[in-house]
Amino acid sequence: MSKDLGDKIKALRTAKKLTLEQLAEKCESSKGYIWEIENRGTRKPSGEKLMKIAKALDTTTEYLLDSSGSSSEVDAADTAFFRKYQDMPPKTKEKIRRSIDLLWEDED
Template identity: 55%
Template sequence: MTNSLGEKIRRLRKEQKLTLDKLAELSGSSKSYIWELENKNPPRPSAEKLTKIAEVLGVTIEYLLDEKQAISEEDAVDVQFYREYRHMDADTKEKIREMVKLWGKPG
């Protein structure tokens, strides 16, 4: 049986050119913990650590844990962005809205 969680973490980590050490550092985990998530079957993730790993990888914890692949990576990235956006100050939100308006205008 494959470890869907581990496969997703490994793929995203490699796509972002992160080593086990770097992902561990950025997420406040140990290298061995990341390795176990990627390679043990079944993995035994901590919700708190997995949430931080998902944030570093730019997706949601729901995406990482979704065994049926009902959540696309694109949707997970969008949801993660919106979660970050909700905590931004009003000026930053306004700048982002203005940038999006500019991108939508015909050149």
């Protein structure tokens, strides 16, 4: 596993405003284990553990493992937002779309 995995996990975790402890609890790990993945890149999570981390961060294992080099904190925040958006009821989605349209109009 490369540092990219740790960078992506950390970016998603911070975008979701989760502490190390909160993420560790959500994926049945220890705070130290998550810290090592994020900061050292030396831990190699099992497939099962990686699936739990991905689920806790509302992303996919494919995204976490993709090493195409296109990841950034903004990309991670966008990914987390869109995952959450996909699960929203239609009325909420419509409100968000209208709000975005209003914000865009203010920019013009």
